[in-house]
Amino acid sequence: MQETGARTHDPARAIFGDDRASQALGIELVETGNGFARTRMRITDAMVNGHGIAHGGYIFxxxxxxxxxxxxxxxPTTVAARADITFIRPARGxxxxxxxxxxxxxFGRSGIYDVSVQRGDELIAEFRGHSRSLHGEQINQPEGARP
Incomplete structure (x- = not known):
């Protein structure tokens, strides 16, 4: 696992840098490596549903x-082909x-990734995502690095 700053071009940091939706919600990219990422987000009052717990959509x-x-x-530019989540316990404001x-x-252009969402040592949710790489597209390469 590598710290994000250890690479000269970090495709994960590049895609996150353009992700206005995630940034608007206060999500921070903490660490990346090949096939690995760690993020964090504080649940705000605006993210709490009528039950007084975090809306599952924000956790997803x-x-x-x-x-x-x-x-x-x-x-390579990679997108979600499928994803599902299991909510284990609630998060709160x-x-x-x-x-x-x-x-x-x-395998080929496909991949499977597991994501654990935690509050301290408590498991909040488990997510599984299936990915698909797009033909010949690269994410936000620095000028001069594009083919």
């Missing part, structure tokens, strides 16, 4: 963003959630 978005960073860490994505396998 955190996990999905982390998945996107991990599956794009290799360079003020909670700091940390999501960690790990690549399970890559």
């Amino acid at each position: 978005l955190l996990a999905d963003t982390t998945f996107a960073c991990a599956c794009n860490s290799h360079g 003020g909670d700091l959630l940390v999501a960690r994505a790990e690549e399970r396998t890559r």
Whole structure:
């Protein structure tokens, strides 16, 4: 696993840099490596539903963003083909959630990634994402590095 700053061009950081939706929600990209990413997000009062707990859509978005960073860490533009989440326990306003994505396998242009969302040591949700790399496209390469 590499720290994000250890590489000269980090495709995960490049895609996250253009992800206005995730940034608007306060998601921070903490660490990336090949097939790996870690993010965090604080649950705000605006993210709490009528039950007084974090709306599941925000937790899904955190996990999905982390998945996107991990599956794009290799360079080719990669998108989600499928994703699902299991909610294990509720998060609440003020909670700091940390999501960690790990690549399970890559085969051809496809991959499978697992994301755990935690509050401290407590598991909040488990997410599984299936990815698909697009033909010949690279994410935001620096000028001069494009073919």
